[in-house]
Amino acid sequence: MNAAPQGPRVPAFVVVGAQKAGTTTLHEWLASDPAFSVPAIKETHFFTDATLREKGLSWYTSQFPENGGLRGEVDPDYLSSPEAARDLRSVVGDVPIVILMRDPIRRSHSQYQMSVRRGLEQRPFADALEAEFTLLANGERASDHLDYLWRSLYSRHIATYRSLFSHVRVYRFEDLVTGSPESRQDFYEDFVRFIFQDPERIVRAPSTHQANPAGRARNGALARLIWDRGSATRLRRFVRTAIPSETVRASAARKLDKLNRADGAATGKLELADVPVGVRQLLLEDIALTATVTGLQLDGWERSLTPNEGAAQNG
Secondary structure (H helix, E strand, O other), X not given: OOOOOOOOOOOOEEEOOOOOOOHHHHHHHHHOOOOEEOOOOOOOOOOOOHHHHOOOHHHHHOOOOOOOOEEEEEOOOOOOOHHHHHHHHHHHOOOOEEEEXXXXXXXXXXXXXXXXXXXXXXXXXXXXXXXXXXXXXXXXXXXXXXXXXXXXXXXXXXXXXHHHOOOXXXXXXXXXXXXXXXXXXXXXXXXXXXXXXXXXXXXXXXXXXXXXXXXXXXXXXXXXXXXXXXXXXXXHHHHHHXXXXXXXXXXXXXXXXXXXXXXXXXXXXXXXXXXXXXXXXXXXXXXXXXXXXXXXXXXHHHHHOOOOOOOEEEO
């Protein structure tokens, strides 16, 4: 992507992930805060989708409402893409970057549940992990919807962004979503003050709502129609022709997905015994590296991968 001159219309900060680590909740908090201007539809995918990049910078900046707030984007696909990181740096400049992290095996399982619900995954969780582990060992990556481990290897993604951006802040999912109201307020205050680079800024309290909980699809065929973008059915081609706006199609897809979602987890419990030993070791090594480079306490994540202490957990 060609570099573009920095201006007031490009984002002043970007939350780059991780997927299934609270980014939807944070986007909704920002959308309800008049201090910020975020796209109506979370995740523009401008820096990961070649088709959207062809629309140009004017299309990208038009996604942000003119409400006088500080412009920012939340797109969890950016974290695990070195190409997106480089393109972000060249287009938006050296802006503050925020990374949200979640216990890697729980994050991976939550992504797996989402892929199952969307009709994109049919394998048992253990088989999917084993297959991706083999790909990674051979220097390859799984496709975007099936890259459960790659997205959870935080230390290498943090290193990529720190090599390109001067201000990178890393937070834990627990502080944003599963913590007490006080911890959520502490998180949001620190987040806003970091974004504005103003340690004295007064910050309004965020919503207590948790967005995008796990669920299962009522109709698998409809889920695949919505999310399997590689399919070329006549109906999908008709929809693209009838609704040329990517933004409108994305909004409609999310509404359909919400209507098609039933309560309850897609695949039940995450059983540690199902996690291959090599996968556990890979994640434990990355947790240790991530704790070192961030200074965050991640002991609970290590315990969740220890057979005697985390044998069965919800995803």
